[in-house]
Amino acid sequence: MKHWYVYIMANKRNGVIYIGVTDDIEERVKEHKLK
Known part of the structure; x- marks a missing residue:
């Protein structure tokens, strides 16, 4: 699941x-911080 x-x-x-x-909160946070 x-x-x-x-x-x-x-x-x-x-x-x-x-x-x-x-579905990947850690990657999304990294992307957010790089912008």
Whole structure:
């Protein structure tokens, strides 16, 4: 059974909130931090 994650991340500098779904939360956090 595959796990899915709902995430809410914020970019304080830009005042943006990101909401989404992913099956690889660690990779998604890395992608978010690189942008």
